[in-house]
Amino acid sequence: MFLDGDLVKDVTAHPETRAIAETMASVFDLQHRPDLRHILTITTDDGEVQGSGWMIPKSLDELIQRRQVTEILARETGTTITRSPEHGAISLLGMHELRHDFANGDQDRLDAFDEIWRRCSSEDTAFVQGWIDPQYDRRKPAAQTDLIRVVEKNGKGIVVRGVKSIATQGAYANTILVGTFPRPGLSPDQIMYFAVPANHPGMKIVCRPSHSKHDRENNPLAGRGDELDSMLVFDDSFIPWENVIAQGIPPAATVRLFHRLSQFLHWDVLIRQGVRAEYILGAASNVVDSLGTGQIPAVKDHLAELIRFLETIRAFLTAAETLAVPSSWTGTYRPNSLQITAGRTYAAQNWQHMHELLQDLCGSGLLMQPTPADYANEEISPWLNRVHEGVGFTAEERSRIFRLVWDMTATETSARSHIYERFNSAPWFVTRTQLFDRYDRQREKMLALKLAGVDPQKAQVELGQIERPWGSHLDAVNKS
Numbered sequence: 001m002f003l004d005g006d007l008v009k010d011v012t013a014h015p016e017t018r019a020i021a022e023t024m025a026s027v028f029d030l031q032h033r034p035d036l037r038h039i040l041t042i043t044t045d046d047g048e049v050q051g052s053g054w055m056i057p058k059s060l061d062e063l064i065q066r067r068q069v070t071e072i073l074a075r076e077t078g079t080t081i082t083r084s085p086e087h088g089a090i091s092l093l094g095m096h097e098l099r100h101d102f103a104n105g106d107q108d109r110l111d112a113f114d115e116i117w118r119r120c121s122s123e124d125t126a127f128v129q130g131w132i133d134p135q136y137d138r139r140k141p142a143a144q145t146d147l148i149r150v151v152e153k154n155g156k157g158i159v160v161r162g163v164k165s166i167a168t169q170g171a172y173a174n175t176i177l178v179g180t181f182p183r184p185g186l187s188p189d190q191i192m193y194f195a196v197p198a199n200h201p202g203m204k205i206v207c208r209p210s211h212s213k214h215d216r217e218n219n220p221l222a223g224r225g226d227e228l229d230s231m232l233v234f235d236d237s238f239i240p241w242e243n244v245i246a247q248g249i250p251p252a253a254t255v256r257l258f259h260r261l262s263q264f265l266h267w268d269v270l271i272r273q274g275v276r277a278e279y280i281l282g283a284a285s286n287v288v289d290s291l292g293t294g295q296i297p298a299v300k301d302h303l304a305e306l307i308r309f310l311e312t313i314r315a316f317l318t319a320a321e322t323l324a325v326p327s328s329w330t331g332t333y334r335p336n337s338l339q340i341t342a343g344r345t346y347a348a349q350n351w352q353h354m355h356e357l358l359q360d361l362c363g364s365g366l367l368m369q370p371t372p373a374d375y376a377n378e379e380i381s382p383w384l385n386r387v388h389e390g391v392g393f394t395a396e397e398r399s400r401i402f403r404l405v406w407d408m409t410a411t412e413t414s415a416r417s418h419i420y421e422r423f424n425s426a427p428w429f430v431t432r433t434q435l436f437d438r439y440d441r442q443r444e445k446m447l448a449l450k451l452a453g454v455d456p457q458k459a460q461v462e463l464g465q466i467e468r469p470w471g472s473h474l475d476a477v478n479k480s
């Protein structure tokens with residue numbers, strides 16, 4: 001693994017990576033907490049205790065428990081980790097659903113998937129994924145580009161050459177899944193799904209510069225470390241068949257897989273965003289309390305908007321659960337994809353505004369906060385303690401409250417997390433367009449035609465490009 005040109009041999013020891021390694025370890029340790037164990041772990045039919053991230057929800061209650069897992073991890077880490085272990089697990093769950101489809105009749109590939117699932121769930125592997133490719137010239141069909149491809153295939157495995165441009169947390173993973181993002185014009189040698197250990201020979205993990213800060217007192221979020229987005233370089237890397245889930249399958253299967261995967265992934269994203277919205281509302285309320293500005297009408301309006309944002313995300317999550325139905329193939333409970341897509345789009349579109357509202361409430365205090373070292377300096381601390389004292393908070397406490405807002409909205413850490421919310425998995429505005437493409441508006445058209453005095457049967461059928469419509473066919477979508 002490379003960081004700023006250096007080969008990092010141990011992420012648990014390097015000054016730029018140590019903090020998040022500790023945060024990740026603390027996430028796994030939560031499973032031992034007596035008050036959380038019943039939610040964060042499950043016992044399999046074989047009597048093995050596993051992390052509940054790997055649960056395959058077979059009822060609404062289990063789906064709700066699965067949501068609680070993500071909420072707990074997000075709350076306990078201050079939402080600094082976007083790819084906590086349960087997020088990796090849920091991406092593999094999407095593949096689990098369709099594994100027969102993309103094994104494409106090849107029993108060996110099905111066995112490979114089942115073994116990867118068994119091993120990862122049993123070991124509660126930190127599991128991340130790299131799907132997205134470098135930004136090649138989009139005017140060309142994919143087959144004419146340098147996208148990652150299989151350059152050799154033999155009885156023992158495949159040899160892979162090329163790059164996946166982003167795998168968040170690649171540096172901290174046990175297992176890395178490489179998948180194919182559906183693109184027009186892919187050739188069979190460019191379609192591959194495999195899972196390898198992070199220290200797999202011939203794979204290099206090249207991280208972007210770290211935003212980690214070494215001082216948690218001054219940087220309550222960045223001080224917990226930076227999960228680091230990384231590039232995966234496959235330098236003619238040999239991948240044994242037992243690690244290969246699929247290769248050269250029909251392009252249509254890559255589309256189906258990505259949609260199914262997104263359904264679970266985006267749900268997980270939305271749950272974490274709900275917790276972020278809780279933190280924003282909480283931080284805003286503490287700022288207002290400490291300044292004593294709570295009775296000012298404009299301040300109340302700001303807080304009311306933050307409440308509306310949080311409750312709207314919760315409403316989408318509630319609807320996604322209420323409309324969840326079991327898959328008719330596997331019995332797995334799947335949250336409703338329309339509600340998730342609409343919710344994720346809503347949240348992504350509004351983050352920037354929520355940050356602005358939070359900053360609006362702070363005034364200059366957002367910037368002008370003494371550090372712990374300032375408070376420790378006897379020459380200046382009497383003045384600092386006097387002018388920064390908050391309503392119901394000491395000066396040092398009030399500074400902490402404001403420094404959290406700074407780290408949430410105005411630092412490299414917050415900028416990266418804002419970019420992440422808008423782009424991860426797919427740009428939010430591309431997802432928004434899917435609402436149009438996949439929403440069946442037929443019933444609404446007919447209603448309005450009838451009201452207009454036009455024969456409702458003249459409503460034009462123009463269902464989306466994806467095989468199943470959303471909207472009035474919610475059950476049909478979820479049963480597919």
Ligand SMILES: Cc1cc2nc3c(=O)[nH]c(=O)nc-3n(C[C@H](O)[C@H](O)[C@H](O)COP(=O)(O)OP(=O)(O)OC[C@H]3O[C@@H](n4cnc5c(N)ncnc54)[C@H](O)[C@@H]3O)c2cc1C
Nearest residue numbers: 129130131132135166167168419420423424425426427430
């Ligand atoms: C912080 C962060 C973490 C990420 N982590 C991961 C990860 O762990 N694993 C992973 O696989 N990926 C990850 N991604 C990648 C993410 O999924 C992609 O950034 C996203 O899908 C967009 O792809 P791209 O960056 O290649 O942009 P491109 O596809 O090159 O698009 C660039 C721009 O062109 C325009 N554009 C391109 N195509 C369209 C279209 N169809 N419709 C409308 N506009 C279009 C848009 O303006 C778009 O922003 C991460 C991204 C970020 C920013």
